[in-house]
Amino acid sequence: MLRRKTIPILAAFALAVVTPGRADEDGSGDLLRLDRGAVILAHTGQYDEEFPANALIDGRLRDYWASGRRHVVGFRPDSFIIELDRTYLIRRLVVDNRDNDEMQYPGISAKEVRFSASTESHTGPWTPMAVVEGKKFERAEKVLEKPVAAHWLKVEVLSNHGHRLYTEISELEAYGEPLGDPPAGVEPGGVYQTNYGPLLLKVTGNRVEGCYELDKGYVYGITDGRVFHLNWIEHRGEERGTAVLVLSSTRFLNGLWYEEGNLSGTWFGNKLPDREPIGCDPVTAAAGVGFTAGELAAGNE
Numbered sequence: 001m002l003r004r005k006t007i008p009i010l011a012a013f014a015l016a017v018v019t020p021g022r023a024d025e026d027g028s029g030d031l032l033r034l035d036r037g038a039v040i041l042a043h044t045g046q047y048d049e050e051f052p053a054n055a056l057i058d059g060r061l062r063d064y065w066a067s068g069r070r071h072v073v074g075f076r077p078d079s080f081i082i083e084l085d086r087t088y089l090i091r092r093l094v095v096d097n098r099d100n101d102e103m104q105y106p107g108i109s110a111k112e113v114r115f116s117a118s119t120e121s122h123t124g125p126w127t128p129m130a131v132v133e134g135k136k137f138e139r140a141e142k143v144l145e146k147p148v149a150a151h152w153l154k155v156e157v158l159s160n161h162g163h164r165l166y167t168e169i170s171e172l173e174a175y176g177e178p179l180g181d182p183p184a185g186v187e188p189g190g191v192y193q194t195n196y197g198p199l200l201l202k203v204t205g206n207r208v209e210g211c212y213e214l215d216k217g218y219v220y221g222i223t224d225g226r227v228f229h230l231n232w233i234e235h236r237g238e239e240r241g242t243a244v245l246v247l248s249s250t251r252f253l254n255g256l257w258y259e260e261g262n263l264s265g266t267w268f269g270n271k272l273p274d275r276e277p278i279g280c281d282p283v284t285a286a287a288g289v290g291f292t293a294g295e296l297a298a299g300n301e
Helices: 053-057 282-288
Strands: 039-043 078-096 112-118 127-133 139-157 171-178 190-194 197-204 207-212 217-223 227-234 239-247 252-259 262-271
Touching (some): 053 252, 127 139, 139 171, 227 252
Antiparallel strands (some): 112 127, 112 139, 190 197, 190 262, 197 207, 217 227, 239 252
């Protein structure tokens, strides 16, 4: 069994007001970050919600991906499709294995990781970029001999360091500079059918307010139209936390949610057609957790 993280119990939890964590517009900083607008569109598997694929691009070494549960002994390749917020000229790639279960499960760290790029679509065609040789307990960086333009990346884990069941990676990174402005995105407001049921997001400027049917939850925060930095509150205000969700060009919303600062799971789903009904509204949801609709969202301006 892979290890379980210890979640501290806090005596009190103050309501957080989330703020953007975007990298510099000149492209400096890691491009493979949820808060930068990178989003995983597809992957071959993950061990469970505690070791999700999204942990590869959350910018935190403490959270990492582990491959899916195995029924047959033997290494199996894994792959991921990642969309960037725009096209970049990629110059460097990184596979970071510094914080995973290598000590407890020798050989579990990813070894050969192949990166390919596309500027046309998330289904290719794919241009080879490089194979990065992941190292145990280390961060492995590869400078490309020739920079490659990419709007979508295909990342394939071709081998690990010998573990016969599982593979892990702490973080993936990419560096380069933008080739033009971000393309026009999907209208961010609307109803999404997610793994936690329907979610309504109402967007006014950079402010977001909404609700979800499960547990009569209320959400508020900010967005740039692609990245949502949200706070969620439910169970009459007794449970609350944050989330970072990214809306892709394919109308797919994907990200992570946190409670008491700890990764608690993935939150993902597809945007539904306009005027799709939902069994909640922000006014009632806000009142149900002890607030007036609009007052929390206004604090994000």
